[in-house]
Amino acid sequence: xxxxxxxxxxxxxxxxxxxxxxxxxxxxxxxxxxxxxxxxxxxxxxxxxxxxxxxxxxxxxxxxxxxxxxxxxxxxxxxxxxxxxxxxxxxxxxxxxxxxxxxxxxxxxxxxxxxxxxxxxxxxxxxxxxxxxxxxxxxxxxxxxxxxxxxxxxxxxxxxxxxxxxxxxxxxxxxxxxxxxxxxxxxxxxxxxxxxxxxxxxxxxxxxxxxxxxxxxxxxxxxxxxxxxxxxxxxxxxxxxxxxxxxxxxxxxxxxxxxxxxxxxxxxxxxxxxxxxxxxxxxxxxxxxxxxxxxxxxxxxxxxxxxxxxxxxxxxxxxxxxxxxxxxxxxxxxxxxxxxxxxxxxxxxxxxxxxxxxxxxxxxxxxxxxxxxxxxxxxxxxxxxxxxxxxxxxxxxxxxxxxxxxxxxxxxxxxxxxxxxxxxxxxxxxxxxxxxxxxxxxxxxxxxxxxxxxxxxxxxxxxxxxxxxxxxxxxxxxxxxxxxxxxxxxxxxxxxxxxxxxxxxxxxxxxxxxxxxxxxxxxxxxxxxxxxxxxxxxxxxxxxxxxxxxxxxxxxxxxxxxxxxxxxxxxxxxxxxxxxxxxxxxxxxxxxxxxxxxxxxxxxxxxxxxxxxxxxxxxxxxxxxxxxxxxxxxxxxxxxxxxxxxxxxxxxxxxxxxxxxxxxxxxxxxxxxxxxxxxxxxxxxxxxxxxxxxxxxxxxxx
Numbered sequence: 001x002x003x004x005x006x007x008x009x010x011x012x013x014x015x016x017x018x019x020x021x022x023x024x025x026x027x028x029x030x031x032x033x034x035x036x037x038x039x040x041x042x043x044x045x046x047x048x049x050x051x052x053x054x055x056x057x058x059x060x061x062x063x064x065x066x067x068x069x070x071x072x073x074x075x076x077x078x079x080x081x082x083x084x085x086x087x088x089x090x091x092x093x094x095x096x097x098x099x100x101x102x103x104x105x106x107x108x109x110x111x112x113x114x115x116x117x118x119x120x121x122x123x124x125x126x127x128x129x130x131x132x133x134x135x136x137x138x139x140x141x142x143x144x145x146x147x148x149x150x151x152x153x154x155x156x157x158x159x160x161x162x163x164x165x166x167x168x169x170x171x172x173x174x175x176x177x178x179x180x181x182x183x184x185x186x187x188x189x190x191x192x193x194x195x196x197x198x199x200x201x202x203x204x205x206x207x208x209x210x211x212x213x214x215x216x217x218x219x220x221x222x223x224x225x226x227x228x229x230x231x232x233x234x235x236x237x238x239x240x241x242x243x244x245x246x247x248x249x250x251x252x253x254x255x256x257x258x259x260x261x262x263x264x265x266x267x268x269x270x271x272x273x274x275x276x277x278x279x280x281x282x283x284x285x286x287x288x289x290x291x292x293x294x295x296x297x298x299x300x301x302x303x304x305x306x307x308x309x310x311x312x313x314x315x316x317x318x319x320x321x322x323x324x325x326x327x328x329x330x331x332x333x334x335x336x337x338x339x340x341x342x343x344x345x346x347x348x349x350x351x352x353x354x355x356x357x358x359x360x361x362x363x364x365x366x367x368x369x370x371x372x373x374x375x376x377x378x379x380x381x382x383x384x385x386x387x388x389x390x391x392x393x394x395x396x397x398x399x400x401x402x403x404x405x406x407x408x409x410x411x412x413x414x415x416x417x418x419x420x421x422x423x424x425x426x427x428x429x430x431x432x433x434x435x436x437x438x439x440x441x442x443x444x445x446x447x448x449x450x451x452x453x454x455x456x457x458x459x460x461x462x463x464x465x466x467x468x469x470x471x472x473x474x475x476x477x478x479x480x481x482x483x484x485x486x487x488x489x490x491x492x493x494x495x496x497x498x499x500x501x502x503x504x505x506x507x508x509x510x511x512x513x514x515x516x517x518x519x520x521x522x523x524x525x526x527x528x529x530x531x532x533x534x535x536x537x538x539x540x541x542x543x544x545x546x547x548x549x550x551x552x553x554x555x556x557x558x559x560x561x562x563x564x565x566x567x568x569x570x571x572x573x574x575x576x577x578x579x580x581x582x583x584x585x586x587x588x589x590x591x592x593x594x595x596x597x598x599x600x601x602x603x604x605x606x607x608x609x610x611x612x613x614x615x616x617x618x619x620x621x622x623x624x625x626x627x628x629x630x631x632x633x634x635x636x637x638x639x640x641x642x643x644x645x646x647x648x649x650x651x652x653x654x655x656x657x658x659x660x661x662x663x664x665x666x667x668x669x670x671x672x673x674x675x676x677x678x679x680x681x682x683x684x685x686x687x688x689x690x691x692x693x694x695x696x697x698x699x700x701x702x
Contacts, residue, residue: 004069004176006039009116011102013088014125015167018100021215022135022144024087024128024320027103028160031115031122033078040105041067041174042086044096044143047320048072049083052155054184054261054318054345060177060379060415061391061439063422064097067104067172068379068415070181074107081159082107085128087320089143091215092441094390096143098215102169119166126161131320132307134217136225137208138321139302141388146319147224147307154310154317175418179411182378183350187260189252189328189342194240195292197249197331200232206298213443226275226307227297229333235292243269243338249331251293252342256666257281257326257679259375259385260346262319264330265339268312272335276306278325280386280665280678293327300387300677322347324375324386324679326665348374351407355691361655362690368662369687373402375667376681380416383437384670384677390437391416393452397459398635398685400466405688410467417463420456421475432486434479436503446503451524453483454531461534473538480535484544487528492576494554495547496525507633508671510626511567511583519570519579522559523586525551526593533594552595564604564625565590583626584612585633592636598644609646613637614657614672630657630672631682635689642693650693658686 017023040046041059048055060068076082088101105123106116115122132147150157204227209219219225241248257280264276283294297304306319315337328342352374357363375385381396381403382389400413419439428447429435434456435442436449457480464473492498497520504517504524511523529551536544558578559565567581587608590596598605611621614634618627628634634657641650661669661678668683670676 004174006069006104006106006116006174007108008113008118009039009104009106010118011104011169011171012117012119012121012125012166013100013102013169014127015165018169019090020088021090021217022087022133023090023101024085024131025103025164026126026128026158026160027084027086027105027117027123028126029082029107029115029123030079031076031082031107033076033080034109034114036074036076036114037108038072038074038105039069039108040084040103041069041172042084042103043067043099043101043172044089045087046103047085049085049158050074050076051080052083052158056184057182057261057322057347058379060179061096061419062175063419063439064099064424065173066175066422068175068177070177083158083160084123085158085320091137091143092213092443093143094141094388094437094440097439098441100169119168121166124160125164125166127164128157129161130157132223134221134223136222136227136303137214137216139387140208140211140214141390145303145305146321147226148317149309150311152311153313154315179379179415180349180351183346183348185346186263187254187258187344187346189254189344191240192251192253192327193237193292194248194250195235195237197247198234199229200234202228202231204228204231204298206301208303211443215443224307226305227303230275230277230297230305237290237292243336244332244340245336246332246334249329250340251295251327251329253293253327254325254344256371257324258344258346259324259348259679260322260344262306262323262325262328263316263343263345264308265316265341265343266337267339268310268315269336269338270312271310272312272337273307273309273333274335274337275331275333276308277329277331278304278323278327280324280326280667281674282327283674293329295327295329299675302387318345322385322389324384347378349377349407349412351409353406353408355405355687357690358694361659362651362694364662365654365658366687366690368658368666368668369402369684370406372667372679372681373399373406373684373687375679376684377403377412379412380419381412382681384680386677386679388437388677390440391419392437393434393449393459394455394632395680395682397455397462398632398682400459400463401688402684404466405691406684410463413463414469414472417460417472417476421472421479430486430501432482433502434483448502449505450487450500450502451506451527454527457483457531457534461538464538477539480538484532484535492520494558494576495551496520496554497528500524506589507585508629508631509583509585509633511585511628511633515579516567516581516583516626519568520558520576521568522555522565523567523589525555526589526595529555529595530593552593555595565596580624582624584628585626585636587612588628588633588636588640591640608637609641609644609649613653615653631670631680634672635682635685638689642689647693650689654686654690
């Protein structure tokens with residue numbers, strides 16, 4: 001492991017406040033004019049401001065007890081102010097760890113440390129009281145939303161306030177960043193409409209507002225709850241006004257769904273209170289331009305609101321957290337404003353290059369895939385840049401292949417897999433099992449998906465084949481052995497897994513329904529066989545390879561009913577009996593996992609190829625077979641069609657299925673409808689499919 005270290009800096013935080021939820025602090029310094037190297041890390045996240053202007057955001061996330069170091073070259077003039085803003089959330093989430101917040105930073109000039117953090121060091125700390133502390137969570141999976149009350153001009157506020165005493169805190173084991181620094185380009189949003197807003201009657205309720213295990217503030221103790229104003233609100237279009245008054249709104253739109261820090265600028269003609277509401281899509285039915293853009297702040301199980309109170313005068317502020325939006329609405333609740341502008345400082349992967357694409361339709365889809373990837377590969381491979389920003393297993397198997405296509409390397413995947421290799425035992429994750437996403441802290445069950453642990457083994461095998469790196473494989477061996485040891489306890493007399501614990505999830509379709517999953521779930525056992533085979537290949541274990549083949553033979557004998565592979569079998573009077581539950585996705589798993597092949601099951605293959613897929617009407621064609629969804633059945637289908645040399649069919653189905661996504665948001669979605677994330681990392685794999693399909697390449701699966 002590469003050695004990284006600080007020369008003199010130690011981790012510090014406000015004395016006695018290491019357990020405070022949602023505390024944001026400013027660490028200010030006025031150094032002498034020099035060229036500096038700034039070396040730093042923090043928990044949970046930092047933002048660097050130079051004379052109030054945004055410079056950078058970080059760090060890259062790491063496993064519990066670890067921190068990744070960033071380094072930046074800075075040229076500062078005498079009198080310049082360097083401020084490092086640090087948010088410590090101190091709550092469980094899928095996005096940030098519930099660990100002691102801290103900043104550890106030092107400035108070097110000429111190789112010598114000139115300034116550094118210490119309890120009595122050069123950095124002056126103050127609490128950012130303008131950011132309200134007791135607010136609603138942003139989502140179940142992320143930490144807190146943002147609400148600001150500025151009693152001074154914004155830029156002056158960020159120069160610091162009342163000094164807070166610091167203390168040293170426990171050090172972390174340090175890791176290099178390894179991945180490239182993000183791209184921070186500016187994106188302008190165009191004015192779309194103006195109108196009048198009427199507040200709703202309240203009553204908004206969601207799990208991240210009420211589940212105390214998450215580490216929330218009780219609703220009764222919130223300093224503000226703007227969701228109550230927006231829930232059930234109504235909107236009416238009007239002509240655009242020179243100056244907005246209380247009750248007015250304006251909506252802005254980016255060309256595509258973008259991810260980054262929302263930048264709001266205006267001249268406040270009076271002391272004002274306003275809301276910034278955003279989402280990835282307009283939910284209006286097509287052909288209704290006479291009605292306002294329909295935004296739902298909770299559509300994605302989120303709290304897509306940034307709230308501001310500010311004094312009259314020039315106003316300019318950049319959100320601390322990154323968000324995903326195509327549409328942004330500013331609603332003036334009190335006061336007056338004019339000159340409203342909405343922008344975004346993008347926060348995305350800087351290494352992407354668009355591959356050669358032979359035709360217009362493929363290029364549109366590939367561009368949407370690359371945009372989706374850029375948003376989901378900033379420090380590690382994530383599922384979505386909006387609701388969660390979490391590093392999920394299974395998703396990463398797909399997005400890692402997209403990383404190879406778009407960047408020529410797998411730096412993000414390395415960080416993702418290294419975090420898993422270093423992960424400690426976690427609550428709600430049984431011994432030997434790995435969490436479903438990481439780095440994360442879990443408040444309740446489920447915290448693991450058995451099938452995702454199998455995808456983890458597949459990804460390690462895939463990673464070694466792509467990169468040739470065996471050091472990470474060796475580092476991960478204990479995790480793989482723990483997973484296989486865990487599963488052995490669930491093997492029945494036939495060697496198949498039965499009555500698995502955890503979240504039984506195959507994909508977003510009926511294939512994951514309880515009645516399909518219970519007992520012996522055959523798609524899960526198909527994946528188990530693949531995981532055993534990959535582990536056997538990685539660690540040269542012939543017994544695992546033999547066991548994988550035995551499981552495949554048993555599945556063929558038990559699951560196939562002459563037409564389809566059935567999803568599960570359950571016990572009646574102690575005897576395992578096959579059910580009549582059949583999903584389209586189960587058939588794709590059978591071929592993907594080597595249980596079936598085109599030669600051994602020619603009729604099933606032709607039936608799948610000709611009569612199934614996203615264009616099937618399940619009410620008329622094979623209604624007894626539950627249809628697949630985007631994640632992941634329809635992707636498995638495209639993989640199988642590509643491997644069968646069905647180039648024309650792959651292209652036609654991809655264009656028919658994904659074009660509506662690319663046209664509507666410029667990104668690719670989690671589902672095949674406007675719900676959940678509309679910018680999902682695994683979906684960037686579509687570009688790999690199209691590229692391999694056009695070039696006649698194989699994906700190199702086991």
